[in-house]
Amino acid sequence: MTDARFDILGIGNAIFDILGHIDEAALTEHGLVKGSMRLVSAEEVVAVDNMLTEAIRVSGGSAGNTVAGVASLGGRAAFIGKVADDEFGDAYAHDMRRVGIEFRTTPLKDGAPTASSVILVTPDGERTMNTFLGASQQLTVADIDTDLVDGAAITFLEGYLFDPPAAKEAFRAAAERANASGRIAALTLSDTFCVERHRADFRAWLDRGQIGIVFANEKEALAMFETTDIEAACKGLAALVPTVVVTRSEKGARVITNGEAVDVPAETTKVVDLTGAGDLFAGGFLLGHARGMAPADCARLGALAAAEVISHFGARPQVHLKEFAAKAGFPL
Amino acid sequence: MTDARFDILGIGNAIFDILGHIDEAALTEHGLVKGSMRLVSAEEVVAVDNMLTEAIRVSGGSAGNTVAGVASLGGRAAFIGKVADDEFGDAYAHDMRRVGIEFRTTPLKDGAPTASSVILVTPDGERTMNTFLGASQQLTVADIDTDLVDGAAITFLEGYLFDPPAAKEAFRAAAERANASGRIAALTLSDTFCVERHRADFRAWLDRGQIGIVFANEKEALAMFETTDIEAACKGLAALVPTVVVTRSEKGARVITNGEAVDVPAETTKVVDLTGAGDLFAGGFLLGHARGMAPADCARLGALAAAEVISHFGARPQVHLKEFAAKAGFPL
Numbered sequence: 001m002t003d004a005r006f007d008i009l010g011i012g013n014a015i016f017d018i019l020g021h022i023d024e025a026a027l028t029e030h031g032l033v034k035g036s037m038r039l040v041s042a043e044e045v046v047a048v049d050n051m052l053t054e055a056i057r058v059s060g061g062s063a064g065n066t067v068a069g070v071a072s073l074g075g076r077a078a079f080i081g082k083v084a085d086d087e088f089g090d091a092y093a094h095d096m097r098r099v100g101i102e103f104r105t106t107p108l109k110d111g112a113p114t115a116s117s118v119i120l121v122t123p124d125g126e127r128t129m130n131t132f133l134g135a136s137q138q139l140t141v142a143d144i145d146t147d148l149v150d151g152a153a154i155t156f157l158e159g160y161l162f163d164p165p166a167a168k169e170a171f172r173a174a175a176e177r178a179n180a181s182g183r184i185a186a187l188t189l190s191d192t193f194c195v196e197r198h199r200a201d202f203r204a205w206l207d208r209g210q211i212g213i214v215f216a217n218e219k220e221a222l223a224m225f226e227t228t229d230i231e232a233a234c235k236g237l238a239a240l241v242p243t244v245v246v247t248r249s250e251k252g253a254r255v256i257t258n259g260e261a262v263d264v265p266a267e268t269t270k271v272v273d274l275t276g277a278g279d280l281f282a283g284g285f286l287l288g289h290a291r292g293m294a295p296a297d298c299a300r301l302g303a304l305a306a307a308e309v310i311s312h313f314g315a316r317p318q319v320h321l322k323e324f325a326a327k328a329g330f331p332l
Numbered sequence: 333m334t335d336a337r338f339d340i341l342g343i344g345n346a347i348f349d350i351l352g353h354i355d356e357a358a359l360t361e362h363g364l365v366k367g368s369m370r371l372v373s374a375e376e377v378v379a380v381d382n383m384l385t386e387a388i389r390v391s392g393g394s395a396g397n398t399v400a401g402v403a404s405l406g407g408r409a410a411f412i413g414k415v416a417d418d419e420f421g422d423a424y425a426h427d428m429r430r431v432g433i434e435f436r437t438t439p440l441k442d443g444a445p446t447a448s449s450v451i452l453v454t455p456d457g458e459r460t461m462n463t464f465l466g467a468s469q470q471l472t473v474a475d476i477d478t479d480l481v482d483g484a485a486i487t488f489l490e491g492y493l494f495d496p497p498a499a500k501e502a503f504r505a506a507a508e509r510a511n512a513s514g515r516i517a518a519l520t521l522s523d524t525f526c527v528e529r530h531r532a533d534f535r536a537w538l539d540r541g542q543i544g545i546v547f548a549n550e551k552e553a554l555a556m557f558e559t560t561d562i563e564a565a566c567k568g569l570a571a572l573v574p575t576v577v578v579t580r581s582e583k584g585a586r587v588i589t590n591g592e593a594v595d596v597p598a599e600t601t602k603v604v605d606l607t608g609a610g611d612l613f614a615g616g617f618l619l620g621h622a623r624g625m626a627p628a629d630c631a632r633l634g635a636l637a638a639a640e641v642i643s644h645f646g647a648r649p650q651v652h653l654k655e656f657a658a659k660a661g662f663p664l
Contacts, residue, residue: 021650046426053404053431054648057389057423072385087419087445091389094378099385113419313645316386318353 004183006102007075007290008283009152011144011174012063013136013160014081014105015115016088018045019127019275019313020052022120027128034122037129037191039163045132048118057088058314059095060117061136062158062190065276065315069283069305071099074322074332075290078102078148080174084135088114095316105143108135125271125310137164141173149177153290154213156282159190162198175210184289186213188282189220196223206240213243213289215282221246234261243289245299247281253303255295264299267307276315280305284325287332297330304328336515338434339407339622340615341484343476343506344395345468345492346413346437347447348420350377351459351607351645352384354452359460366454369461369523371495377464380450389420390646391427392449393468394490394522397608397647401615401637403431406654406664407622410434410480412506416467420446427648437475440467457603457642469496473505481509485622486545488614491522494530507542516621518545520614521552528555538572545575545621547614553578566593575621577631579613585635587627596631599639608647612637616657619664633662 027034030051040048049055059068067077079096083089085107092114096103115136120128139161149155155178161167175185189195189202202224206214214237216224221233230246234256237244244256252265284305288298305321312318325332359366362383372380381387391400399409411428415421417439424446428435447468452460471493481487487510493499507517521527521534534556538546546569548556553565562578566588569576576588584597616637620630637653644650657664 049426050430053652054646054650055390055427055430056646058387094381095387098382098387314388318386320385 004153004290005076005151006078006148007153008067008070008286009078009080009148009155010063010067011080011155011161011171012158013061013115013133014064014083014092015061015117015131015136016092017058017060017117017119017315018049018055019058019119019121019273020055022051022122024122026051027120027122032120032128034128035126036193037131037160038193040130040132042132042134045116045118045130048120048130051120056313058316059092060315062160062188062279063156064096065279066156066283066286067101068099068316069280069321070287071101072317072321073284073287073305073325075287078152080105080143080145080148082108082135082139082143084108084112084114086113088116089135102148104145108138111135111138119275121273121275121313125274127273127275133164137167139164139167139170141170144170144174144177146177149174149183150181152183154184154186154286156186156286158188159194159198159202162194162201179210184212185210186215186286187211188215188278189224192219192223195220199224211241213245213286214241215245215247215278217247217249217278243295245285247278253281253299255299257295262296264296264303267303269307269311271310273313274310276309277306279315280309280317291332301325301330336485336622337408337483338410338480339485340399340402340618341410341412341480341487342395342399343412343487343493343503344490345393345447345465346396346415346424347393347449347463347468348424349390349392349449349451349647350381350387351390351451351453351605352387354383354454356454358383359452359454364452364460366460367458368525369463369492370525372462372464374464374466377448377450377462380452380462383452388645390648391424392647394492394520394611395488396428397611398488398615398618399433400431400648401612401653402619403433404649404653405616405619405637405657407619410484412437412475412477412480414440414468414471414475416440416444416446418445420448421467434480436477440470443467443470451607453605453607453645457606459605459607465496469499471496471499471502473502476502476506476509478509481506481515482513484515486516486518486618488518488618490520491526491530491534494526494533500533511542516544517542518547518618519543520547520610521556524551524555527552531556543573545577545618546573547577547579547610549579549581549610575627577617579610585613585631587631589627594628596628596635599635601639601643603642605645606642608641609638611647612641612649623664633657636660
């Protein structure tokens with residue numbers, strides 16, 4: 001739609017990340033599953049944080065990273081997510097607005113603090129996340145700014161927000177509204193454990209025909225259908241959703257649009273920290289889609305954005321992706 | 333002294349850093365002097381922060397970085413500095429304690445927020461700092477924990493703390509106490525503008541014979557004596573202080589001990605961000621000195637610690653410097 005004020009509206013957990021390096025042995029010792037996201041209490045955040053000998057703090061959250069990528073690529077982006085009325089919440093809002101993202105969700109007062117995630121990065125660049133949802137899980141239907149949903153070509157929802165029941169309701173409302181307004185709702189399955197927790201709900205929701213684009217990595221796609229056959233998993237998703245995007249790390253991505261599949265290779269780059277790779281891939285893909293690009297080009301733009309973010313520590317772009325994309329032949 | 337419980341006690345501004353990349357043109361446009369530190373208001377922090385399109389937040393502060401380096405090298409370190417009773421203050425304290433630094437200064441309540449510095453990093457790795465002192469300038473004589481001063485082989489003071497008058501008094505008290513207890517007080521001149529602001533005070537203080545080790549980079553040494561002759565500046569410092577350490581960036585460092593000078597080359601490394609280079613050099617040098625190493629070895633250990641911190645973004649070590657130093661032949 002050409003009348004959209006925003007290319008992408010992201011709705012997700014507004015999380016302040018605490019990132020540090022850790023060795024494989026320490027992960028194993030603490031019984032943590034590499035590459036996963038687990039939900040923890042405020043006390044556990046402190047305990048995991050204590051495993052680190054250095055830490056940087058950056059704004060994060062899956063859909064938040066995605067829209068930061070969209071903005072960095074030169075797209076018009078908005079975000080809905082719940083921070084608390086505290087310093088980390090202020091910093092989060094500041095980081096959104098500094099890149100031009102429309103962010104006006106009312107902060108939570110007198111409740112839980114802003115969400116934080118301790119992200120342990122192993123020498124291979126993999127990240128293991130320990131997330132305290134805090135204020136972010138207090139997102140409700142009342143926070144779904146219908147003006148933003150109506151004005152965005154695509155409303156992008158992160159599967160992680162299925163964990164808090166009120167947020168799940170907010171998600172349904174946002175997707176319904178997007179569809180009613182002739183817009184597209186997109187969803188990422190987020191994480192294999194997230195799929196395990198919400199398989200039936202995800203399935204039922206995809207079955208209702210409200211999701212126009214679904215993102216999954218290989219493991220999430222397999223978990224969704226409890227299979228080890230990736231072809232079967234791709235077909236399963238394609239039977240439910242018009243556009244399916246399955247990311248396969250260094251093997252690239254497969255896009256299936258109305259039954260037609262295309263494989264796109266990954267961009268080669270030095271891997272420092274995989275945090276945000278999937279989020280930024282989604283950002284590039286979605287912006288391409290909102291701008292009417294062919295599926296393979298959408299995936300290439302996604303791969304480009306992902307490559308930048310895994311080449312450094314942290315899940316937000318450190319260069320203007322717009323210039324990066326222009327050099328690669330994508331004028332945005 | 334072998335009975336010291338701590339190798340190094342650092343006393344300085346407890347500052348939470350906000351770091352981001354910026355190009356040279358933007359610095360010039362805003363009339364900022366590359367490589368300098370300027371003091372700004374809380375409002376100006378927000379304005380400068382808005383110049384960035386991405387930001388990471390990490391604990392910083394000159395003497396704070398120095399003791400973090402000492403701890404990372406395997407030394408026993410303590411810190412005195414004033415944070416506020418807020419989230420950034422909590423994060424700062426957490427970052428100190430996670431590496432084993434003794435930090436028990438009472439946070440400021442119902443006053444200014446924790447200090448923050450927006451650090452603009454240009455493509456050449458130089459950093460330009462814009463510091464809001466906030467709670468850190470509320471450090472007073474009452475915060476000087478004499479038990480820590482008595483127990484530390486060396487008490488290290490940052491020149492920046494000469495800006496707040498009450499903190500300057502606290503400094504004098506700490507140095508007097510260290511001398512009275514048979515310990516060593518060390519001082520860094522911190523920054524050329526800091527030298528301009530406090531030249532007479534620094535000079536008078538060094539003249540009193542209370543400072544056993546002084547750190548300056550070339551520009552600071554020159555500014556101290558308002559000369560362009562580095563030999564004259566080195567001699568000037570050496571006439572006042574038993575151990576003089578002049579750092580010269582990629583040209584290495586000169587150490588003058590009781591009139592005898594030795595030059596030590598810099599470690600070659602890829603420069604990503606110079607933030608913390610001088611602080612970490614001081615950390616390595618001081619730990620070596622506390623452990624009775626020869627001046628040239630102290631400087632080599634300093635150069636090693638500095639090389640690690642300039643090879644990545646942020647002013648705190650991202651590896652265990654102890655292992656780094658062991659490989660280079662410094663068992664600590």
